[in-house]
Amino acid sequence: MARVIVDVMLKPEILDPQGQAIARALPRLGFSGVSAVRQGKRFEIELDGPADEAALAEVRKMAETLLANTVIEDYSVRVEG
Template sequence: MARVVVDVMLKPEILDPQGKAVHGAFGRLGFDGVADVRQGKRFEITLDGEATEERVAEIRKAADTLLANPVIEDYTLHVEDAQEDAQ
């Protein structure tokens, strides 16, 4: 089994009100030294079998059309061995 991880973040120029709220809470709760917070989404997609180039390309297509809004979000995609978490 393989896992494809897609991390989605707002583009740097897009205002992140949730990140700003969390940043404010850090200070109120006494956590110092936090310069900024950006909040995003993480998708962990477990595949049956191996992550072939074709299957990863399909997930990338899903990220482009379903998981991320390309107007306001960027994403990164990487493949993990699902067995790593089992240990």
């Protein structure tokens, strides 16, 4: 059993109004020193077997097909260990 993490983020050039709203709220809550916030999604994929190259290739295919819309989002895949 292994856990693979897929992070999905809007591409840098795509406006993220949710991140901006969070960034604007932080100073009101007393948190200073934050220049920007971007909001994304994290997927935790539990594998039946080990996170070998073949399994990771499958996860990348999942990300490409469903988890991310690569028109507007980038994704990254890593093994949690």
